Amino acid sequence: MDPARRLGPAQIDVFLQLGVSTVLLGGIYALIAVGLTLIFGIMRVVNFAHGEFLMLGMYLAFWSYTVLSLDPYFVLFIAIPLFFGIGLLTYVLVMRGVIHASHNVQIFTTVGLSTALQNLALVLWTGDFHTVRPWHALTPIRLAGTAFNLSQVVAFLIAIALTVLLFAFMRWTHTGRVMRATAQDREAAILMGIDTDRVYRITFALGIAAVGAAGVLVSPLYAVYPTAGLQFVLISYVVVVLGGLGDMVGALIGSLIVAAVEVAGSYWFGTAWKEIFYFLLFIAVLVFRPAGLFGQRGAENLGV
């Protein structure tokens, strides 16, 4: 092995930095993806508008910060119930009608929703790029040769906490069990007397609450503009497909993998090309293992 390439302190630092960046980024992707995999897994609906709710979360943080001087982490407490409510409203107005419709109808319904929301933001708030720069976004932390800022750490911690909460809810509450049952077999659930409409309501609302919260959390880290959601939604789809439909643990692991691909890709090839890596990863997964890394072969056709 080329002596110049043997792992020395400098290289270890680089790997450590990449590792930390990956984990921090992965946590955020996990929060976004977990909501999406719930919706996809339980309702069998592909929500193309998922990124727009993230964008709305970012705008909520921005306006709260700019107009009311509220720190995003404070806004989070309002955002979660607010987006839960928005999710309920969206479900009742838009999603409920197409739950039993064909895939094409579902696809175009959520695509239409995505377009409408993006442009609502455009009309209301213009296409200007905004930033949210509370004190913690400018506070660097240096630890063992790695550097990151406080916002990233807090975002990561809160994202993980919320994801764990969601996970616990699904695992240990009655409602969570009912939701999982519906995911496995819709017809059986109906026959067992499960109110599937209620399950879908809660699922969608939770999913939107999660992604809205994620939007608030990432607002100090990314620019805020009407189409900000697009890149995130595509990433979250890669995560969801990688981890397997409806598999929350899979979503967590998938988030780390995607984050790793993005971080490594941008380190070696520059940030301009980083997006291409997860798209290529996406296409590769779709071609070779559409059920995900952990899914059973053929699972991608369940309910499709």
Added chain:
Amino acid sequence: MAQALARHWGALVIFGVAALVPVVVRDAYFLDSLVLILLWGALSAAWNVAGGYAGQVSIGHAAFFGIGAYSAALLGTRWHQSPWLGMLAGVLVSLAAGAALGYLSNRLKGPYFALSTIAFSQVLLIVASRWRGLTSGSEGIPVPFRPGFGTLGLGHVAWVYLALAVAVLYWGIQVWLEHSRFGYRLAGVREDEDAAEALGIPTRRLKVIAVTLSAALTSMCGTLWAQYVGFVDPFYVFSVDLSVRFALNAIIGGIGTALGPFLGSILITSLETYLRATLSGVKSGFTGIYLIVYGTGLILVVRFIPDGLAGLVGRLRAHLARVHA
């Protein structure tokens, strides 16, 4: 012959009117709208071949559009070739890309396929917007105007007739799909793949053919559009918004019908033109409101009027027939 004409009275009216407009109207703005209506209609018809007739819904058709646009622009500006050659190059590349997508359509169902088409068009967008060496990167490529048919440097009236010819061709291809052996079998694939397979239809092959054809047709129009508009911007020609627009016209007009894409285009493009004129003062207001309307429209149409405008017209005719009987 008379029967065929009667059956296609709608197309006759629409294309006939379009043919007569330049004779009567000389306003450049109006003619420009007409060209766009026809081109968007044709693009949606191309999408319809895969999405409507074959049932393979793609939200990434901008990929082929962009390939067509860039082929002509690149061949024109770098190697000074005729845009017709560029069109051919674009078609060849799109045939390959379309076949690849067709392969994916055999492996992936419904929403998974749609997602893969988005990823596909986004990869092309990133390559086009970053590879400065090849495509001048994010700045895009201006397409020079050189008068003449060989360079597609035409006046407004000529463009109307060119666009009309393309529109009629694409309409005709769809009508062929409705009456040909290939088209009938494709309908079987669309309705129920397993059943079609059991009846001796090579479903995989037919899907690939349909998607590939759709890709080539989209690419051709991409070339024309680039020459007409005069500028190729990677963020536009490969965008998801554009892909959605192709589908939108077809859905609103009547998915899986020959005239649907054109009906949809007439409605949507006219709406866009109207809003653009009315809201031209507001900075982002126009684009935003127009797109909110079409996003909401998509939701409503897909849910409540799945057959689109063509379906409405059909039902109206049936109703009138009953009333008069």
Added chain:
Amino acid sequence: MSVAAPGPALLTLEAVTKRFGGLTAVRDVSVEVRRGDLLGIIGPNGAGKTTLFNVISGYYRPDAGRIVFEGRDVGGRAPHLICRLGLTRTFQIVKPFGNLSVLDNVMIGALTRLPSVAAARAEAGRVIETCGLASHVAARARTLPIGLRKRLEVARALATRPRLLLLDEVMAGLNPTELTGIMDLIRRLHADGLTLIVIEHIMAAMMRLAQRIVVLHHGEKIAEGRPDEITRDRRVVDAYLGEEFVLAEA
């Protein structure tokens, strides 16, 4: 009951086996179908009947054994190729081309053998007549009640001019009148020379239709013979334990 003496072997299944993970759905099944036969396959739910059809018609690849149709090994070939070779199947849960008319449905079947739309339309018309669907020619398949959907399923398969037709529980869900009607249709098709394999769960119907019956249970062939032999077979009675009323009807 048979019209002519059975001809040469049309379809031979040799020790066909199909597994799904740990479950063996079809185990070591061997059957011979001769030209002109009307073979019945019966068995309790989950016996592997439809799986066997899926293997024969190419939707599943057999894990072991051979499937020989007219001298050709067709195991694992694509379904559409097997249809072109002369073997067509219908589906237990009918799969009509919902948005298309009855005529279009059957035409699509006819187009497998005929190169022109006009010829296919004429052929479809004849098949529709044979199957008693003439008064519904223009109806959208989606609007048909189950009895007519089953007929459509048969008509569409028939339009592909099969030499061997596999009917999967075509009688399920029919009322007595519809049942008689479809049994008449099957008898007529058989009398006209078509070789048929019929899966059914309703013993009574099978007794009156089939010349020879194969009984599947847990994926294995437990009995084969004439209807009267089958009903007396100990193993068959045991398999249908709790469903004696079904046997009693026969």
